[in-house]
Amino acid sequence: MAHVLVIAEHDGAGLQAASLCTISASFQLAKAQGGEVHVLVAGGSARQAAEAAAKIDGVAKVLLAEGDSYAHGLAEPLAALVAEIGGGYGAILSPATSFGKNLSPRIAALLDVGQLSDIIGIVSADTFIRPIYAGNAVATVQSSDCVKMVTVRATAFEPAKADGGHAVIEAVSAAVPDARSRFIDQQLSKSLRPELTAARVVVAGGRGIGSAENFKTLIEALADKLGAAVGATRAAVDAGFTANELQIGQTGKIIAPELYIAAGVSGAIQHVAGIKDSKVIVAINKDEEALIFQVADYGLVADINQALPELCAELSK
Amino acid sequence: MKALVAVKRVVDYNATILVKADGSGIDTNNLKFSINPFDEVAVEEAVRLKEAGMVSEIVVVSIGPAQAQDTLRNALAMGGDRAILVTVDGDVEPLAVAKLLRAVVESEKPDLVILGKQAIDGDCNQTGQMLAALLGWPQGTFASALAFKDGELNVIREIDSGNETVSLQLPAVITADLRLNTPRYVSLPNIMKAKKKPLATTTPATLGVDVAARQRVLKVEPPAKRKAGIKVGSVAELVAKLKNEAKVI
Ligand SMILES: Cc1cc2nc3c(=O)[nH]c(=O)nc-3n(C[C@H](O)[C@H](O)[C@H](O)COP(=O)(O)OP(=O)(O)OC[C@H]3O[C@@H](n4cnc5c(N)ncnc54)[C@H](O)[C@@H]3O)c2cc1C
Numbered sequence: 001m002a003h004v005l006v007i008a009e010h011d012g013a014g015l016q017a018a019s020l021c022t023i024s025a026s027f028q029l030a031k032a033q034g035g036e037v038h039v040l041v042a043g044g045s046a047r048q049a050a051e052a053a054a055k056i057d058g059v060a061k062v063l064l065a066e067g068d069s070y071a072h073g074l075a076e077p078l079a080a081l082v083a084e085i086g087g088g089y090g091a092i093l094s095p096a097t098s099f100g101k102n103l104s105p106r107i108a109a110l111l112d113v114g115q116l117s118d119i120i121g122i123v124s125a126d127t128f129i130r131p132i133y134a135g136n137a138v139a140t141v142q143s144s145d146c147v148k149m150v151t152v153r154a155t156a157f158e159p160a161k162a163d164g165g166h167a168v169i170e171a172v173s174a175a176v177p178d179a180r181s182r183f184i185d186q187q188l189s190k191s192l193r194p195e196l197t198a199a200r201v202v203v204a205g206g207r208g209i210g211s212a213e214n215f216k217t218l219i220e221a222l223a224d225k226l227g228a229a230v231g232a233t234r235a236a237v238d239a240g241f242t243a244n245e246l247q248i249g250q251t252g253k254i255i256a257p258e259l260y261i262a263a264g265v266s267g268a269i270q271h272v273a274g275i276k277d278s279k280v281i282v283a284i285n286k287d288e289e290a291l292i293f294q295v296a297d298y299g300l301v302a303d304i305n306q307a308l309p310e311l312c313a314e315l316s317k
Numbered sequence: 318m319k320a321l322v323a324v325k326r327v328v329d330y331n332a333t334i335l336v337k338a339d340g341s342g343i344d345t346n347n348l349k350f351s352i353n354p355f356d357e358v359a360v361e362e363a364v365r366l367k368e369a370g371m372v373s374e375i376v377v378v379s380i381g382p383a384q385a386q387d388t389l390r391n392a393l394a395m396g397g398d399r400a401i402l403v404t405v406d407g408d409v410e411p412l413a414v415a416k417l418l419r420a421v422v423e424s425e426k427p428d429l430v431i432l433g434k435q436a437i438d439g440d441c442n443q444t445g446q447m448l449a450a451l452l453g454w455p456q457g458t459f460a461s462a463l464a465f466k467d468g469e470l471n472v473i474r475e476i477d478s479g480n481e482t483v484s485l486q487l488p489a490v491i492t493a494d495l496r497l498n499t500p501r502y503v504s505l506p507n508i509m510k511a512k513k514k515p516l517a518t519t520t521p522a523t524l525g526v527d528v529a530a531r532q533r534v535l536k537v538e539p540p541a542k543r544k545a546g547i548k549v550g551s552v553a554e555l556v557a558k559l560k561n562e563a564k565v566i
Contacts (some may be wrong), residue, residue: 097412110450117441
């Protein structure tokens, strides 16, 4: 019997959606390992987020670590903390977000265990399913390490219900290593649109959109019509049409909305890696041979400069 | 300042990936291999730092089969000064790679180690963070810009909600995102020159590192296929389908 520890990503007030999905993965794993689920909430002041975690039905205990060194999610002090308190767990799970990807391998190395990245399924207490080669293959991998160190792809697990629970909150602390890294600042996107990875509908633009101006008048306008999140390809981000955090794909975000609309996107495998689990895929591209049509449920061969305004107008009818 | 850059030989990002019928792995026969694209960015960054006078020597290191010498020669042609190949056949897990790199770092004593943020075969995104942990060094992962300031290294990192800047004391480990730079094309004269640059080989045993696998791949399968879709003739038809057939708007 071994307990499972989840490292929660939070904003001080509550847990991020990806953390809820990671917690629901941890329930599956805890059942397989025959233990409890504990959630670590660390931050500058994180009591409120810890209280939110304690309300999740199925969580047995919340570990709360507060201190200035944890305020910005830096991997160095957090990894030292988890390595100190986490060695006795059967598994340690983090969301496969930029927070978890940065932190989890650092903990793994301190504990001298390997890591399974970006899992999409749990087969048993020691065996996991994960995509490799930009999702062109899926591997089933068994770990012989005493602690299973895992990052979880959020779209593969339903979020845990955020109420119904009454877990105890226990304060934890650990020696803080010499600070050799320092947080300076963050430039965060300010958008009133839904968050890309959690949105029901996503409208994405590729290089075919042509300019930052068009990205606004074509992609963002359609997104607003649909109450959708906005996404982009690497080519569109590199060309400066939009911000890097909107990139979808192997190196960007993984999404699984009910409706994904790709406009002026060729459908390179590195992009498709991030959209394959969408329920319905729509592609609008002027090249009828474009690869994106191979994964699209509905394809429209058209120039986006006409098709997107027309689509907005049609939706207003 | 001395920089060490780790590079991996991987199946080229343009190759079509096919799973072996017996489920034992990827069929790599006849596939083109190249330097991992993220590692190419890492090499480019070191070369730019050298051109800017910040770095005096660039050592490139690879862990892999004998053919990884080609990958190292490619990195030397971009501007690396010398290369080290740790010869290992078969898959090496990121933790073992990090331990091998730690051994190399302990003898080479670089001030900066730059790696790609992930390799496009295993998509693990682990090695840089693990190496930083083993060395007790700070880490700047998913870097899209580097700047030296008052003896510290400022790293702009791509995070889910935008960008973040952290400041690291050297020595430090950096992992490169694709937007850190655009790698140069290697010229023929530089490819010729690279052939004469020193390339040393060593082994895990010589470095005293146990590379035994901790993980066993039980099977590898192709991903679930999406069912074939249809082409619609007009925007009006598209909207009708989305409303009445797919029922998503
Ligand atoms: C290691 C690595 C990782 C990568 N990771 C990612 C990733 O995470 N995400 C990602 O997106 N990419 C990624 N890429 C890049 C990827 O390989 C492609 O280069 C990229 O996705 C192409 O973007 P695109 O479809 O916007 O551009 P293009 O491939 O240039 O396609 C543009 C499309 O627009 C169409 N078009 C042009 N004008 C019009 C018009 N007026 N009307 C209609 N259609 C038009 C064209 O027919 C074309 O199909 C990665 C690459 C590498 C090497």
